[in-house]
Amino acid sequence: MENTREGLESAEKTIGDFVAEDYRTAKVFEKYGIDFCCGGGVPLTTACREKGLDPATLLQEIEAAKAEPLERSRNYAAWDLPFLADYIVNTHHGYIREEAKGIAAYARKIAEVHGARHPEVIEIANIFAAIIQDLMAHLREEEEVLFPAVKRIDTAQKGGMDPAPADRELIKQTLDRLNRDHLEVGDAVHRIRHLAADYAIPDDVCNTFVLTYKKLREFEDDLHKHVHLENNILFPKVGKP
Numbered sequence: 001m002e003n004t005r006e007g008l009e010s011a012e013k014t015i016g017d018f019v020a021e022d023y024r025t026a027k028v029f030e031k032y033g034i035d036f037c038c039g040g041g042v043p044l045t046t047a048c049r050e051k052g053l054d055p056a057t058l059l060q061e062i063e064a065a066k067a068e069p070l071e072r073s074r075n076y077a078a079w080d081l082p083f084l085a086d087y088i089v090n091t092h093h094g095y096i097r098e099e100a101k102g103i104a105a106y107a108r109k110i111a112e113v114h115g116a117r118h119p120e121v122i123e124i125a126n127i128f129a130a131i132i133q134d135l136m137a138h139l140r141e142e143e144e145v146l147f148p149a150v151k152r153i154d155t156a157q158k159g160g161m162d163p164a165p166a167d168r169e170l171i172k173q174t175l176d177r178l179n180r181d182h183l184e185v186g187d188a189v190h191r192i193r194h195l196a197a198d199y200a201i202p203d204d205v206c207n208t209f210v211l212t213y214k215k216l217r218e219f220e221d222d223l224h225k226h227v228h229l230e231n232n233i234l235f236p237k238v239g240k241p
């Protein structure tokens with residue numbers, strides 16, 4: 001495939017483009033530990049070089065993933081933007097609001113109990129607490145500023161009217177800030193994963209430790225899906241003039 005024109009063009013596409021076009025490809029990138037959300041702006045060839053992978057193999061696996069049946073319920077790129085925004089709030093913002101405080105408490109607990117033998121968990125607890133603080137303001141900005149403006153523009157367009165220039169301006173200003181937040185929070189969860197040695201469980205720890213690592217891993221997974229929907233689908237569509 002790598003010698004065909006289509007193969008060459010695909011190799012230059014970014015990871016985020018592949019997943020935005022077709023969410024079924026996400027599992028290929030997950031399998032090889034390639035970041036498709038916060039770091040999704042990287043071309044496939046670059047991502048492969050960094051991981052020592054052959055782009056042709058990945059392209060084959062991507063084609064195979066795309067050949068599987070697609071449910072419309074997972075075809076996020078085809079949803080209209082108000083529905084996508086509501087889905088993000090109900091699914092991913094809801095998850096953070098329900099789980100984050102509990103995970104932060106677990107992380108603090110294992111830092112107290114195991115910090116002496118495993119100093120990395122102290123740093124993990126500190127990073128996680130900072131993530132939560134930043135995320136709460138971030139979610140509010142999306143829910144109270146960005147998403148309402150997206151909905152007003154959508155309503156205007158569906159009614160055949162020009163969207164208010166003030167909403168366009170609001171979106172432009174907000175997107176830069178929100179994108180920066182995504183990079184920072186993505187960086188922070190990757191630092192946690194690194195400190196936790198990919199969530200490997202040490203021999204001398206309790207069940208709370210095991211549960212905390214499981215929850216931190218779930219949190220990272222949910223954040224990847226959440227940021228992917230915003231960075232690769234919602235934000236590019238609302239950012240178009």
Ligand SMILES: [Fe+2]
Pocket residue numbers: 088092093139142226230
């Ligand atoms: Fe969000």
Ligand SMILES: [Fe+2]
Pocket residue numbers: 138142178182227230
């Ligand atoms: Fe966000």
